[in-house]
Amino acid sequence: MAKIVNTHDVPRLYSQKDDRFRYEAVKENVLGLRNICGEIVVYPPGAAGASHHHIGTEHLFYVTEGRGTMYIDDVPHEVKAGDFVSVFDGERHWFKNHTQETFAFLELFAPVKYQTIWDNPDLK
Numbered sequence: 001m002a003k004i005v006n007t008h009d010v011p012r013l014y015s016q017k018d019d020r021f022r023y024e025a026v027k028e029n030v031l032g033l034r035n036i037c038g039e040i041v042v043y044p045p046g047a048a049g050a051s052h053h054h055i056g057t058e059h060l061f062y063v064t065e066g067r068g069t070m071y072i073d074d075v076p077h078e079v080k081a082g083d084f085v086s087v088f089d090g091e092r093h094w095f096k097n098h099t100q101e102t103f104a105f106l107e108l109f110a111p112v113k114y115q116t117i118w119d120n121p122d123l124k
Contacts, residue, residue: 003031007040019044026108038108043068043097050118051094057114059087059107066103069096079105092119 011024024030026038043049043066051071061070067080072093079085087093097103 001032005030015047017050018047020047020049026106028112035112036108036110037112038106040064040104040106041095043095043103045097045100045102047103048096049094050120051092052116052118053090053092054109055089055115055117057109057111058089059085059093059109061085061087061108062106064104064106066097066101067099068103069098070094071096 005025007023007025010030012021013024014021020041020043022042023040025040026033026036028034028037038060061079061084063079063081063083063085065081067078070077070079070085070093072087072091074092077085095103095105
């Protein structure tokens with residue numbers, strides 16, 4: 001059966017490093033989806049994530065707000081609201097919000113069982 005869920009009604013997880021946060025919306029326990037998972041990730045001005053890659057999944061990103069830099073295997077790519085980005089199994093990636101505006105994106109994973117490898121676990 002179809003479900004409608006608002007981001008204000010799902011868990012919000014906060015980074016221990018900075019002011020980034022994520023809405024845990026696209027999860028089996030929230031929407032009932034078993035073959036795709038993901039979340040909405042929000043980067044306040046100046047925030048940056050840590051370099052990592054995934055084993056066993058592909059990523060689809062859709063930028064919903066603002067603009068920022070996405071690094072894929074250390075190559076910077078400017079992304080903005082309306083952009084789709086695909087990242088494949090094993091490609092290292094991370095984001096930085098270099099603006100004074102909020103930068104946010106929806107990220108989806110398929111399949112849902114995968115492993116995340118952090119280049120420096122202390123920075124995640």
